Every structure is written in structure tokens, then in C-alpha cells.
Amino acid sequence: MWQPLIGEYAGRVWQALKEKSPQNPAALEKATSLKEQWLYLALGWLAREDKVAFEVKGKIVMVSLK
Numbered sequence: 001m002w003q004p005l006i007g008e009y010a011g012r013v014w015q016a017l018k019e020k021s022p023q024n025p026a027a028l029e030k031a032t033s034l035k036e037q038w039l040y041l042a043l044g045w046l047a048r049e050d051k052v053a054f055e056v057k058g059k060i061v062m063v064s065l066k
Contacts, residue, residue, distance in 0.1 A: 009042035022064035
């Protein structure tokens with residue numbers, strides 16, 4: 001199943017945000033080496049667990065740890 005894989009990717013995103021926060025999705029893709037679709041699944045996982053916050057700055061969404 002995909003769940004363990006998404007959880008692993010969520011861990012990568014969390015670690016990247018722990019090292020530098022906030023970041024935009026493009027920077028997170030680079031920092032985690034995840035493809036866009038996997039990055040957004042991981043962000044959804046973290047959002048569901050209330051681990052991340054999103055802030056819109058102009059046309060850019062910034063993500064940070066809560």
C-alpha cells in the first residue's frame with residue numbers, strides 16, 4: 001500500500017522544515033528530492049496531523065512547522 005511510503009515522505013518534509021522554515025513547495029521539492037505529487041501527499045498527511053501551517057504571501061504558499 002501507499003500509506004507507509006507517504007508517511008516516510010512526510011517525515012522527509014518534516015525534517016526539511018525542521019532545518020529551515022518556512023519554505024515554499026518548490027524549495028521543499030528540492031530539499032526532499034520528492035516529485036511534486038508525492039510532496040503534496042506528504043504535506044496533506046502533515047496537515048491532517050496538524051503539524052504544518054500554510055501562509056499565502058502574494059502568489060506563493062509558504063509552509064512551516066507548527
